[in-house]
Amino acid sequence: MHSDDDANSDASSACSERSYSSRNGSIPTYMRQTEDVAEVLNRCASSNWSERKEGLLGLQNLLKNQRTLSRVELKRLCEIFTRMFADPHGKVFSMFLETLVDFIQVHKDDLQDWLFVLLTQLLKKMGADLLGSVQAKVQKALDVTRESFPxxxxxxxxxxxxxxxxxxxxxxxxxxxxxxxxxxxxxxxxxxxxxxxx
Structure with a gap:
């Protein structure tokens, strides 16, 4: 059972943490990582191609640092990535394919529900008329997919x-x-x- 002093102490430390972060202009690391992921996902979902590109760069950094995503973040990212298979901007689509490889490698154990979309979209892209460099990235993503799932x-x-x-x-x-x-x-x-x- 908690006493009133314990509850006040918890509230006091939470307030002091908030006031500390506002005084110093920084946010505690655990909160910043969550906000970073939310910001990255918002950028990836943007209607502006340069923001989508920035979001993909941020996502690459998160994945390269082995930052695993929560179930809710994964679901949202899979929805965003499903739309990105049809991204009209060549630079964004090319970067998406690079990011997709990192995403599969880090989260392959969590993506079996999304595998139908992933595999069929990659196969459709293999049959599309794409630049050679983009076709090579599609092939790499397909190879990583084949190696990563049963x-x-x-x-x-x-x-x-x-x-x-x-x-x-x-x-x-x-x-x-x-x-x-x-x-x-x-x-x-x-x-x-x-x-x-x-």
């Missing part, structure tokens, strides 16, 4: 991805056939409809 989990994701692509392709083909049927003579439509639904 093979059976990757295989299951690849099968799911392939299945989704197949379903999508069949749907596109089906709609294409319907459009073709609309542009044919009525007599030919009946034969075409039979061909689609057989």
């Amino acid at each position: 093979n059976d989990l990757q295989f299951n994701i690849l099968m799911r991805f392939t299945h989704l692509l197949f379903k999508w392709w069949n749907l596109v083909s089906f709609y294409h056939e319907i459009v073709l049927l609309e542009n044919t003579d009525p007599d030919e439509r009946e034969d075409g409809a039979k061909a689609i639904f057989v």
Whole structure:
């Protein structure tokens, strides 16, 4: 059981810590690290490309210093990174790929829920028309991903991805056939409809 003196002492030390930090212009290290991560994530999520780039630089520094992120920070960063796979600015996208490698290496044990997004987005980028230097960074991120996660989990994701692509392709083909049927003579439509639904 705490006495009133203990409670007052705790409150007093908290106040003195705040007043000390405001007098000296510094924030205690444990608080500064949390604020740094929040600031870095806010910059990464910015609509301004130069702020996103600064955020990625800050994140690289945090990761290189082996600063692990909390579960909430990880969730937010995964959401930001999912959007960054489609970043329109070349410099930001290139730096994102470099940061992604560090992120995977530090947090691979915490990213299995995000692996589907990570792996499929990297595979899509491998098939995109990119500069050679950017393509090499995508390949490196893909290599690190392959090395960092269990093979059976990757295989299951690849099968799911392939299945989704197949379903999508069949749907596109089906709609294409319907459009073709609309542009044919009525007599030919009946034969075409039979061909689609057989």
